[in-house]
Amino acid sequence: MDNMFDEWSGAKPHAMRGNISSSLVALHHLEYLDLSGNYLGGLGVPIPRFLGSLQSLVYLNLSCMDFDGKVPPQLGNLSRLLYLDLDNTCKSNYHGNMLQIEDISWLLNLPLLRSLDMSGVNLGAIGNWVQAVNMLPNLRALRLRECELVSPHTPIVHSNLTSLEMLDLTDSGFYTINPAYWFWDVGTIRHLDLTNNLISEAFPDAIRNMTSLEVLGLGGNNLTGVKSDVLENLCNLRVLTLWLNQINQDISQFLEGLPRCAWSKIQLLDMSLTNLTGEIPKWINQWTDLSILQLSSNRLEGSVPLELFKLKKLKQLYLDGNYFNGSISEEHLGTLVNLEELDLSYNPLHMMISSNWTPPFQLHLAYFPGCKMGPHFPLWLKGQRDVIYLDISDAGIVDNLPDWFWSVCSNVIYLNISSNQISGRLPGTLEFMSSAVIFDLNSNNLTGTLPKLPKQLAELDISRNSLSGPLPQNFGSPLLEDLLLSDNSINGTVPIYICEMQLVVLDLAKNFLVGHLPRCSEGTTKLKALVLKKNSLSGEFPSFLESCSQLVILDLSHNNFVGELPTWLADKLPDLSYLLLGHNKFSGSIPVQLTQLGHLQYMDLAYNRISGSIPRTLANFKALVQETESLGNPLLWTYGRPANPDTKYLESPKFSDSLAVVMKGQYLDYTWNIVYIVGLDLSCNSLVGEIPDELTSLVGLNNLNVSHNQLSGRIPEKVGLLRSLESLDLSHNELSGDIPLSLSHITMLSKLNLSYNNLSGTIPSGNQLRSLIDPESSYIGNNYLCGPPLSRNCWEPDATGGDIEEHQEQEAKYFYLGMAVGFVLGLWLVVFIFIFRSCSASARSGAVPSRWTHLPEGLALQLRCG
The missing domain is CATH 3.80.10.10 (Ribonuclease Inhibitor)
Structure with a gap:
């Protein structure tokens, strides 16, 4: 390695x-x-x-x-x-x-x-x-x-390379290793390396003739049908790497097929990511020369046998990413005097090591995330002063950080103690850690102010702790790219020094920061993620972002920003994928230019003072017009944790803090999987006009919320084209007309809210609509809706085949006719009362009022005497 x-x-x-x-x-x-x-x-x-x-x-x-x-x-x-x-x-x-x-x-x-x-x-x-x-x-x-x-199409019949001993074709783009290929006949080759190519065919049988081979590198391909008996003649084999190929066998069966004549000679064996199963055999102790064993990311299980730890020459042991259980004690590790790298990550193992044990080795790499090491801090690490890579994250440690910890870690390049409950105060300065490149201390109970940082530091994550005080005016680390300090109690303003840093990720969310952001005239050009949510920041939309052309995530939500949204967003931030501006005081209309953001897949403008109409150019959101599965992940732009070199090529999210999304009527926090959320949230503004039909072309949407506005008109008839929708909220508007039948075609829909509008007619039926979360509440506040799940029945079709709409029109006619008749009868009643009183008075005097003399005698008599 x-x-x-x-x-x-x-x-x-x-x-x-x-x-x-x-x-x-x-x-x-x-x-x-x-x-x-x-x-x-x-x-x-x-x-x-x-x-x-x-x-x-x-x-x-x-x-x-x-x-x-x-x-x-x-x-x-x-x-x-x-x-x-x-x-x-x-x-x-x-x-x-x-x-x-x-x-x-x-x-x-x-x-x-x-x-x-x-x-x-x-x-x-x-x-x-x-x-x-x-x-x-x-x-x-x-x-x-x-x-x-x-790759040559014509194989060489005869090779002149009769002295060739070393052939390295790593990463050269080979997609085939034809059995007739030229080097299979070169019997002098001792070192053959085909690592990291594109070979996806059967395991080459021609290898069995290369009896001089000492080093065979086939890792990083996708060879199928890998059978160890093909190697049975390779008695000189010392190094064998097969990582990322398809072994698909029990580990005992595969190891047993390797040449027995080489068992005591093999020094390096790498079978990471090969889908091995079963338990490590106890007879592994016969591999007496083994110094590097890499079995990462397989499906191995059972306890780690004591016999493995009897291999006294073992320098590097990678067992991470399996299903090993049981415990690891000083009895296991006590004989490994040459051990330098140990990775037991992400196994349900329990480290049962006494506090007074002194290891016989000096580790350079010590990885134990996901292993049970706590609740007390592992004191045996005190003597590991050569450690360069240390990861004890998510290890169940509930303890104070000991005083000796920072001196032991003075030479570290990578340090991760995240996701524990470690308490203690950070030192005033970490400048003495001159080699440090990555610090991950997130999700603990660390206190104090942010210290002066190591000069070489590139990544710092101290989010979800209890830091306080203001940000320093100078961080002391000019190479810093990732600064994540969210969910602390940091106060004060954002210092102007931020402008001079070449940050890629800046996350200051959930603190107590106030005031305006600095007006940067230069710098910040590499910024890809800016997350400032849940502070008390104010001022207009940050103008320095015009120079951040690589920005992917912008989260300014839950602050006090004001003013109109700029028209330059699409021009200056072409890679913007996540725009979260909710819970501010932004005003004005939605700029039409905003819809030119070709990569935008989530936009939150909720709880602002946005007015005007929804732009009809929404169809320009190209990232919303494709299915979620086809989207790339813009958050995977680098790999943070130095790890087993076989797995370092696997992409891992750079930004892992949570982004809050209102989905299915509740706030949900997403981390790297935000890539699967495609949505628009324009709720709680002052938008007017109709919901544009063009919105139905955004077939990638799985979340749409335009509730609590003053939108009018009908629900777009083709809303059913939004087949990816999981959550649709159109509530608290002034929408009218019937609910489109196509709504029942959205098979992914699990949350629907059409309440408090002026909708009418029959509610569409369909299995998906019947299985909604609390279906009845989806329609309340619409007095003219009828049918299940509401208790209000609809009119039955008449004999001539008239539909419910005709019945509603007929009902309206009867309603207005009834009003007219009632008006006439009421008027006559008033007249009658008046006449009756006059009649009574005339009866007493015996006279007929002159105004009745023109009426027929019978009617005049009735009125007079009624």
């Missing part, structure tokens, strides 16, 4: 800079030239052609120099060369510059060559590279890692 420190190191600290001087050509007798690891290349700087004039050279090393461009064919003039190294894959190549070769014929002029390393040189344009290297009969070592090689 490569030294894990390489993940963080660059080129030599005292490397030369500048250019290679052409005066070197005066050294006619120069035989040995090694310029490796110096900064003598750069963007657009190729390997100098004049090096081809040094014809006495037998050794030329130009590796790790960051060259760029074409490899000069003049190197073919160095006919005496025995050693040529052009490796361009080193960590120092931080520009990612690429060397390339378009014509490899010059290689034929180097017949004495014994070692050739062109790793990182693009050979994608060379179709005859195999034929070229086949003409180097003295070649012993050939390294072509990351060369984008083209």
Whole structure:
């Protein structure tokens, strides 16, 4: 396994800079030239052609120099060369510059060559590279890692490479290893490395003939039908890596099939991510030379046998990500005097180690997340002063952080004590931890103020603790990229120094911060996540975000921001995927330009003072017009935890703090799985007008909330096209008309709220609508809705086939006719009372009022005497 420190190191600290001087050509007798690891290349700087004039050279090393461009064919003039190294894959190549070769014929002029390393040189344009290297009969070592090689269509019948011992084709883009391929017949090969290619065919039977093999690297492919008996003739085998291939067997069965003649010789065995099952056999102690055993991320179970820990040469043991149970005690670990790396992560193991035990080893890597180590702090770590990578997260520790802890961890690169209940006060400064790159202390009970940070620190997570006081004016770590301090009691304002930092993630949510955000004139250009929710920040929309073109997450919710939303969001923040501005005081209308955000998949503008109508250009939200499964995850832009090198390529979310989403009528917190939430929340504003029909084209939506506005008109007839909807809330508006029948076609719907509108007609039926959460409450406040689940019955269809709408029209006619008749009868009643009184008076006098003289005699008599 490569030294894990390489993940963080660059080129030599005292490397030369500048250019290679052409005066070197005066050294006619120069035989040995090694310029490796110096900064003598750069963007657009190729390997100098004049090096081809040094014809006495037998050794030329130009590796790790960051060259760029074409490899000069003049190197073919160095006919005496025995050693040529052009490796361009080193960590120092931080520009990612690429060397390339378009014509490899010059290689034929180097017949004495014994070692050739062109790793990182693009050979994608060379179709005859195999034929070229086949003409180097003295070649012993050939390294072509990351060369984008083209698999030859015509296999070589006869190989001239009769001295070849080392062949490294790692990461070269192979998708096939045809059994007739040229290197299977080279019986002298001792080291064959095909790691990290695209091979997904059957395990090659041709391996059984390569009896000289000592190192076989097939990890990082997807080989099928991996059977260990194919290797039965490889008695010299010392290193075997098969990680990420499909073994799919019981571990005892597979190990038993490996060559018994090599059991006592194998030093490194890597079978991580191969779907191994069963228990580690007790006879593993016969592998007496084993120093590196990697079984990560399988389905192994049972207790870890004591016999495994009898392997005294064991230096690295990775058992993480399995189902091992039982306990690990000092009896297990007491004989491992050479142990340097131990990873027991994510197994239900209990570390039963007494507080006064002193380990016989010094760990460089100690990973125990998910193992039961508490409730007391593991005191045996006190003597581990060489530890560089320490992870005791989620280990059930409920204790104070001991005073010696920070001195023991003074040399750490990676430190994770998160998700425990560790108490204690942070020291005033952590500057003495000069090597620290990643700190994860989240979800504990740590107190104090944020200390001065280590100079090399890149990631800091102290969220969900009890820190207090203001943020420092200078964090002391200019390389810091991720700063997560959410859910503490930090107060004061956000310092202007934030502008000078090249942060990628800034999370200050759930604190007591006040005031305006600083007006940054520069910096923050790398920012991808800005989360400031649940503070008391104020001012207008932050203008410094115009320079944050890589922003993916913006959460300003639950603050006191005011003013209108800017029109430049789509232009300046093209990658924005999550926009959460709810619970502020933003006003004005929704800018039409906002709908040009091509990656936006969740927007929350709820509880503001937004007015105007919903833009009809909503269909421009491209990320909402596709199914959730087809969306990429914009949060997976790096990997945080240094881990087993076999699993470091697996993507893991960079941002893991929670984002609150109103879903299905309640607040739900999402972390990295926010990628599966696609929604719009425009609730609790002052929006007017109709719900635009264009909204029904956003078929990726699984959450739509426009409740508590003044929206009118009908529910879009094609609302049923939103087949991914799980939650739909249109309540507390002024919507009218009937409920579209297509609503019953949304099979994912589990929460529906149409209450307190002016909807009418029959409620659509359908299995999904019947299975809603509290279905009756979905329709209350609509006086003219009828049918199940409401108790109000609808009219039956008439004999002529008239539908419910016709009945409602007829009912309305009868209603208005009844009103007219009632008005006339009421008027006549008033007249009658008046006439009756007059009649009574006239009867007493015997006269008939003159105004009745024109009436028919009978009627006049009735009125007079009634």
